[in-house]
Amino acid sequence: MKWRDPLLLIAVVVGLWQLLYLYAGDSALSSPVTTARTLAIMLQDPRFLVHVRETLLAFLQGFLIAVLIGLAIGFALGAHAFSGEVGEPILVALYSIPKVTLYPIILLIFGIGMPAKVAFGAIQGIVPIALFAMNAIRNLNPVYARTARVLRLSPVAWTKELLLPAALPEVITGIRVGFSLTLIGTLLGEMFGAQRGLGYLLMQAMGLHHMPRLMALTLLLVLFAATVNALLLALDRRLHERG
């Protein structure tokens, strides 16, 4: 029963896709079958896998940096109430500015290449991860801190036994949001300025108006994003239920 709803959703989406294809035709999109076949052929091409690896590598590095810096900022601002009060509106303002406008600046700093791609992803992910982590620490039940004092826990034990387990569910939610934004950031960066990677291939397919290739790339990205997101969501739910 658990699998019925997602399967139904996939069936509906594929059905609508086929209908849209029948309506709009070959110049607008390719049919589900053609797209799947194109993707299967592409995945066997070593030249294509080079691009996949490039994007994956850029994304993973950007995501790692976003998680590390985001958690560091979030924990620092969450633990120190006054800094948190000073910093929160600044973080919120940074969260809502369109960071795409900063991409030319990143290219000027790093030049076209891997470091710029990593930065494209990282700047999108840092702020949401920091915001969620800050709120996680800030909303901890004050009883925990008092209990820790009564038990005379050392700072290390306090962090390990109380802080991390109690804040983890919210932190994971932040990381999930950061994951999506970092992925979009990396791809958008590759679409704007790169010579390798899936974003670059997307732009190329767009320029050549090669619909099956374009849709196959999109399908691959959606499948990857949906799978990782589903895993993180399952982890997220389990942690929230336990807490």
Added chain:
Amino acid sequence: MSRVGRIRVLVLLGAVATLEALCRTGVISSFTLIAPSTIVVSTVEILASGRFTADIVVTLRNVAAAILTAMIGGVAIGTLLHGLPATRRVLEPLFATYYAIPVYAFYPLLIVVFGLGDLPQIAIGFLLAVMAVVINTMNGLDRVPAVLLKAARVQRLGPLATAWSMRLPYAAPYVFTGFKLCVAYSFVGVIGAEFITSSRGIGYEIAFAYNNFDNRVMYALIFFILAVVTLVNMSLYAWERRLLARRQR
């Protein structure tokens, strides 16, 4: 101003002053970043020259169109799905994955469907923004206490009147959170679309200036758009605070 506010201003001023000093002393070369004071001066010059007025109007108009359609569409879809729990349950995974999908990949499809004008850009902004409103509207409607709905039944309100005078006002703060995200995402969507494929608008002009090493224009336009977005967000933030303060009385 409160102490917190003063320190916040000091932190920001300190950051800008550091940047200014680094640029003036040549630690950061002017090919990479020009000094903040120069950016402000060239922004004023460029806005006064009127060279980009047409682009600014196009971009802001498209963003406004995306925001409006996403707000109206989002509240409508959210309210509708709230009333159809079975459909909503099936769609749940889509809501959770929605923002992981790179929406720009659908740009060519949108061009075929909507033609070459402004509509594809508006559509990207709408697609990015609408889901934030849908999710937050449903979230707000979920929290309406049963006693309000009973009161509505006692007053013999129809479903529409109940939605209008009971459910939506109660859900308003959550919907407002959605609206704030909607504004931010509309800017991202429209400007991002102008960046990658368009022939006018601020995003296009920024990319054009970048390709021509025209740093003064590029930074001026970036500064302008960031200033506009920040101003809009701060007004929304202040408005939200007023709304919340009124509710607590």
